[in-house]
Amino acid sequence: xxAQGCLEANDWICGEYVRTRSQELLDATVQxxxxxxxxxxxxxxxxxxxxxxxxxxxxAAGPVLGLTTILYTVPSLAMFALLxxxxxVSAAVVVTGLVLYSLTILVRNILAGxxxxxxxxxxxxxxxxxxxxxxxxxxxxxxxxxxxxxGLRIATVSTVAMTTIGAVVGYGGLGNLxxxxxxxxxxxxVLTASVLxxxxxxxxxxxxxxxxxLLTPWTRAQARARSRARRERRAADRxxxxxxx
Amino acid sequence: xxxxxxxxxxxxxxxxxxxEKGVWHRLGEHVYLSAMCLAISCLIALPVALYLGHIGKGGxxxxxxxxxxxxxxxxxxxxxxxxxxxxxxxxxPTIIALVLFAVPPLLTNAYVGMRExxxxxxxxxxxxxxxxxxxxxxxxxxxxxxxxxxxxxxxxxxVVATATLAALAGGGGxxxxxTAGFGNYNTPQVVAGAVLxxxxxxxxxxxxxxxxxxxxxMRRGRSRSRKSRTTADDATPAGSPA
Numbered sequence: 001x002x003a004q005g006c007l008e009a010n011d012w013i014c015g016e017y018v019r020t021r022s023q024e025l026l027d028a029t030v031q032x033x034x035x036x037x038x039x040x041x042x043x044x045x046x047x048x049x050x051x052x053x054x055x056x057x058x059x060a061a062g063p064v065l066g067l068t069t070i071l072y073t074v075p076s077l078a079m080f081a082l083l084x085x086x087x088x089v090s091a092a093v094v095v096t097g098l099v100l101y102s103l104t105i106l107v108r109n110i111l112a113g114x115x116x117x118x119x120x121x122x123x124x125x126x127x128x129x130x131x132x133x134x135x136x137x138x139x140x141x142x143x144x145x146x147x148x149x150x151g152l153r154i155a156t157v158s159t160v161a162m163t164t165i166g167a168v169v170g171y172g173g174l175g176n177l178x179x180x181x182x183x184x185x186x187x188x189x190v191l192t193a194s195v196l197x198x199x200x201x202x203x204x205x206x207x208x209x210x211x212x213x214l215l216t217p218w219t220r221a222q223a224r225a226r227s228r229a230r231r232e233r234r235a236a237d238r239x240x241x242x243x244x245x
Numbered sequence: 246x247x248x249x250x251x252x253x254x255x256x257x258x259x260x261x262x263x264x265e266k267g268v269w270h271r272l273g274e275h276v277y278l279s280a281m282c283l284a285i286s287c288l289i290a291l292p293v294a295l296y297l298g299h300i301g302k303g304g305x306x307x308x309x310x311x312x313x314x315x316x317x318x319x320x321x322x323x324x325x326x327x328x329x330x331x332x333x334x335x336x337x338p339t340i341i342a343l344v345l346f347a348v349p350p351l352l353t354n355a356y357v358g359m360r361e362x363x364x365x366x367x368x369x370x371x372x373x374x375x376x377x378x379x380x381x382x383x384x385x386x387x388x389x390x391x392x393x394x395x396x397x398x399x400x401x402x403x404v405v406a407t408a409t410l411a412a413l414a415g416g417g418g419x420x421x422x423x424t425a426g427f428g429n430y431n432t433p434q435v436v437a438g439a440v441l442x443x444x445x446x447x448x449x450x451x452x453x454x455x456x457x458x459x460x461x462x463m464r465r466g467r468s469r470s471r472k473s474r475t476t477a478d479d480a481t482p483a484g485s486p487a
Contacts (some may be wrong), residue, residue: 025317073450074443077413081423081439085248085432118330154315161318168413175320182324182414190328194321201316 006188014188021189024177029196032173035166036159036204038225039095042153050103051110052136064107072104084169094166097116101162102155109151113144146219149212153205160201174200250431252440261437264427274417275445278336279404282343286400286484289344290351298359298389299381307356314349315383319407322346323414339416343373343407354396358389387462394457401453405446419445 018025048133051073069162074082078095087093117140125139138236141148164175172179174193213220255261262268297303322345326338362385370384387391412420422438425431 012273040486071311073402073446075409075446077409077419077420077423078439078442078446081426081435082443087475157312157316158330161316164318164320165410165413167320168424175318178321179322179413182327190321190324194318197321198316202284203425205316221304 010185010187012187012191014192017028017129017188018192023035025192025196028174028177029200031165031171032160032175032197032200035091035094035140035163035171036156036200037097039098039159039163040102040152040156042095043099045105045161046099046154047103047106047110050115051107054107054111055114061111063196065111068107070099071100076101076162077168081164082167088167091171092167094171095165097166098162102159103157105151105155108236109147109154110144113151114140115148116147117143136165141217145212145216149208149215153208156204157201160197164197173197248432248436252436255433255437256440261434266421268419268422271417271419271421272441275405275408275419276419278339278343279408279449282340282408283401283404285340286344286347286351286404287397291355294327294352294355294360295381295386295389298356299377299385301360304356304360307352311349311353314346318384319346319410322412323407323410324414326476327414335415338414338419339408339411342411343404345427346407347404350399350403351393351396354399355393358392358396359385361392363387372385390462391457394453394461395469398450398453398457401449402446405442405449407440409414 007016007020010168050064054064072078079100080093083093083096087096099161121139122135125135131140164172164178166172167175167179170176174197178197179189179195181187181193256268260267264270278479294307297307321341323338323342325343326332329338331337364390367380367384370380375383408416408418409423410422411418412424419438419442422441423435426434426436426438
């Protein structure tokens with residue numbers, strides 16, 4: 001018995017389950033990653049021009065931010081249900097819903113990133129003969145990257161978690177396993193799929209942190225310099241206080 | 246278009262509103278569960294956050310709990326709780342899941358709000374001889390109010406959304422109308438249920454915004470002080486990105 005026992009006993013943790021259903025688990029994970037990746041990439045592709053529009057025309061900023069915030073308020077189950085008549089029962093329902101959710105976070109963060117670029121830097125680039133396109137991609141975008149990746153991390157992590165709700169139309173990646181495990185009262189299936197889902201979110205977050213470090217090597221040097229300056233200032237404060245006392 | 250007229254017809258039929266599976270009953274369940282869980286979450290999260298913020302400790306916990314809450318799928322927690330021994334205890338799996346997902350935004354925002362209360366003001370109040378509790382109630386709490394309310398709003402929206410998902414795990418609430426519709430391939434019912442849920446979520450958000458405005462302890466001073474604060478920020482070089 002031994003290993004066979006845990007399937008029959010319906011244990012929460014069951015190595016036998018992972019071994020015998022590894023293909024099923026792999027397929028679900030691949031679908032999960034695929035849906036998340038496609039959603040976040042499309043979200044980024046739509047959010048970037050939206051953020052540019054909101055920045056270029058102040059009048060557009062209110063409606064763009066307001067609309068994406070309203071979309072964020074709609075619960076995911078309702079969002080997928082509303083999109084089902086439009087796309088039929090397909091992966092497009094899930095991807096569209098997730099893209100709409102990611103827009104809220106991405107547009108805000110890209111906008112905040114672009115606005116954090118110091119005016120002097122912009123002036124200097126213009127003075128060096130940078131055109132608007134080169135200014136955006138050569139100067140502003142790199143400087144906006146920390147805020148952008150912060151938003152991308154939040155959007156990706158919540159997209160990984162929300163993909164599970166796609167199980168309601170049968171395209172939920174690991175959510176499908178959670179759903180079928182619930183129907184069959186199969187504890188190992190539910191727990192394994194849930195743990196894999198959290199692991200996916202953590203891995204995605206770590207990968208994005210790595211990507212940001214790779215793309216913005218200067219922020220680390222800055223952070224170091226800033227903390228050194230802070231330490232020195234604090235030391236100076238202390239000596240000044242002592243002098244007063 | 247078919248789906249819209251179908252959903253309208255579904256909503257117009259009075260039979261769909263009455264009875265055990267009707268809209269009124271489901272709406273009642275949804276509102277009752279959401280309100281109760283939001284209250285429980287506030288009772289748990291706010292004292293902890295205010296205390297930690299007041300003494301200035303536990304910052305990493307308060308901030309990270311929010312990231313953890315985002316990474317854990319609500320659906321997974323609901324199903325895990327339903328399959329656990331608690332699953333036979335009626336609404337408890339739903340209530341626990343709702344509280345678990347409402348606590349992080351409340352805790353994080355209240356904590357950050359407390360820590361961001363202007364240190365100079367707090368020091369001045371302490372210098373005036375205010376005691377710890379006075380400082381907390383009269384200075385830090387009013388200054389942290391905007392962020393506490395932001396937390397309450399995201400928790401409210403989160404609770405309404407989670408209560409909808411409870412239907413996937415066999416709980417009550419308006420989500421049941423959607424899942425029942427999916428089960429019978431009844432698209433008009435699915436859309437009608439989704440519209441009801443979306444409207445409820447937006448109403449809750451609107452209500453919380455109004456509550457925020459009505460109870461703001463510094464209603465009159467806020468806009469003025471905010472203006473002066475931004476100019477102060479502009480003056481400091483290399484402000485951190487939002």
